[in-house]
Amino acid sequence: MKTDIEKIFNFYASGSVIFARKDFLQSSYLPDVLPHRENHIKHLAQILAPSLRLENPSNVFLYGRPGTGKTAVVQYVGSQLQKIAQDKNIPVKFLYVNSGLKKIADTEYRLYAYLCRRMGDFIPDTGIPTSSVFDRMIKALDSKPAVYILALDEIDVLIEKSPNTIYTLSRINSELKNSKLSIIGITNDLSIMSHLDAKTKSSLSEEEIIFSPYNANQIKDILQDRSNISFSPGAINDSVILLCAASAAKNHGDVRRAIELLRISAEIAEREASNKVLRKHVEVAIGKFNTDQIISFVKTLPEHQKNVLKAIIELDKPVVYTREIYNKYIENVSKIGAKGLTMRRVLDILGEFESSGVVGTSVISRGRYGRTKVVELKIGGNIKDDIEQLLVEI
Ligand SMILES: Nc1ncnc2c1ncn2[C@@H]1O[C@H](COP(=O)(O)OP(=O)(O)O)[C@@H](O)[C@H]1O
Ligand SMILES: [Mg+2]
Numbered sequence: 001m002k003t004d005i006e007k008i009f010n011f012y013a014s015g016s017v018i019f020a021r022k023d024f025l026q027s028s029y030l031p032d033v034l035p036h037r038e039n040h041i042k043h044l045a046q047i048l049a050p051s052l053r054l055e056n057p058s059n060v061f062l063y064g065r066p067g068t069g070k071t072a073v074v075q076y077v078g079s080q081l082q083k084i085a086q087d088k089n090i091p092v093k094f095l096y097v098n099s100g101l102k103k104i105a106d107t108e109y110r111l112y113a114y115l116c117r118r119m120g121d122f123i124p125d126t127g128i129p130t131s132s133v134f135d136r137m138i139k140a141l142d143s144k145p146a147v148y149i150l151a152l153d154e155i156d157v158l159i160e161k162s163p164n165t166i167y168t169l170s171r172i173n174s175e176l177k178n179s180k181l182s183i184i185g186i187t188n189d190l191s192i193m194s195h196l197d198a199k200t201k202s203s204l205s206e207e208e209i210i211f212s213p214y215n216a217n218q219i220k221d222i223l224q225d226r227s228n229i230s231f232s233p234g235a236i237n238d239s240v241i242l243l244c245a246a247s248a249a250k251n252h253g254d255v256r257r258a259i260e261l262l263r264i265s266a267e268i269a270e271r272e273a274s275n276k277v278l279r280k281h282v283e284v285a286i287g288k289f290n291t292d293q294i295i296s297f298v299k300t301l302p303e304h305q306k307n308v309l310k311a312i313i314e315l316d317k318p319v320v321y322t323r324e325i326y327n328k329y330i331e332n333v334s335k336i337g338a339k340g341l342t343m344r345r346v347l348d349i350l351g352e353f354e355s356s357g358v359v360g361t362s363v364i365s366r367g368r369y370g371r372t373k374v375v376e377l378k379i380g381g382n383i384k385d386d387i388e389q390l391l392v393e394i
Helices: 002-013 038-053 070-087 108-118 130-142 155-161 163-170 190-195 198-204 216-230 238-250 255-271 279-299 303-315 322-335 343-355 381-392
Strands: 060-064 092-098 147-153 180-187 207-211 359-365 371-377
Touching (some): 038 147, 070 092, 070 147, 070 180, 238 255, 303 343, 322 371
Parallel strands (some): 060 207
16 A cells, blocks of 8 residues: 555656646646637737827727637737837736636726726725725826726626626726726627616727637647647647547637646546556546536526426436426425426426536427427436435435
C-alpha cells in the first residue's frame, strides 16, 4: 500500500510529462491570436477606433452561445486599444467588468462602486446610498476629459437584477460634461432584451456583432494552437484533438468545452501514468463530462420538473406513454399533498427534457386508438442510479 502511494506521489513530484503549461488551458487565459475571429476583431476595432480621436464610439452589442469567443475578442481588442492609447498619450480608458461574477458588478451599487474604485475613488462595499455612489462615479469619470469604453460582460445578469442600471448607463452621456462613455454589452441570452424598453434597447445595440458557433474544423485549429503551447511535444496527437473538436462541435460549437475536454483527458492520462493522451482517455473524459452535465441539469430543476422526471424513472420501461407519465406524476405529487400541473404543462416539460437530451420522444400509431407520443429515457447505467438517488429526496 505504502509503495503504491509513494509511486503516485513520486510520479507527480517529478513533474509532468504531459503538461508543459497547464495554466494556458484555463479559460481565463487570453491567447495572442484568435483564429476564426479575425472579422469579429476587425469589426469591433472599427467601431471603437473613433475613441482615439476622442469621438464617442457607438454602443455595441455582442451575442452568441457560450464558448464562441465573445469575452476573448472583447478583451483582445480592448487591450490593443488601451496599449495604443497609452503609447500615444490619448485619454481612452477601456473598462471590463463581468456581471456574471457574484459580488463584483451584479447590482447597480456594486457596479458603480467597482467603477469608482477603478478610477481611484475607494467606495466601501455597502453603506452609501446608491444615488450618492452614482454621483461620485460621474465625478470620477468627469475629473479629467476622457473617452471610456465600458465592456459589460454577461450583461443579462445585470439586466435581470436591475434593468434600471442599464437604463441609466445608456443615458449617461447627458450627465457627463467632460468625458464620454460607450458601452459594449455581451450576452448569451438574447431573450433578456425583452426586459428593456425600446429606447434603451436600440441605444445599446447601435451596432451588433453576432458570434455563431464554431464548427469542428475551426475548433480543431483553435485546439491545435492551444495545445502547442500547453503540452509537452508528442503528448497530444491529431486524433485526440479531432475527437475533442467533434464532441464540442456537437455541443453547440462551444470551444470552452473543447479545451476543458482536452485538459480532463490529459489529467486522466496522467492518473494512469501514461506519457501520452490517447483516444480512450478522451472517451472517458466525454463520458464524465456528459454525466456531470446531466447531474447538474437535474439538480437545478424546479420541483415539478423533478417530479415528472421521477415519474419516468419509476415507470422503468424502455418506452412509456405520456399519459402513463402524467398519471404517475399526479400520483406522486398527490402523495406529498401538492397540486399537479396540467397535462399541457407536463408535455411542455417533456419537450424541455428532450431538448436537454434527457429523454427522446417519438410518435407511434396505436391502430384504432390513433397516434400517441411515447417517451424514452436517454440516461442509463450508473448515472440513472445517481439521478434516482437525487430524486428520492424530493
Ligand atoms: N478564436 C479563438 N481562438 C483561440 N481561443 C479561443 C477562441 N475563441 C475562444 N477561445 C478560447 O475559448 C475559451 C472560451 O472563450 P470565451 O471568449 O470565454 O467564450 P464566450 O465569452 O463566448 O463564452 C477561452 O479560453 C478563449 O480563450
Ligand atoms: Mg464570456
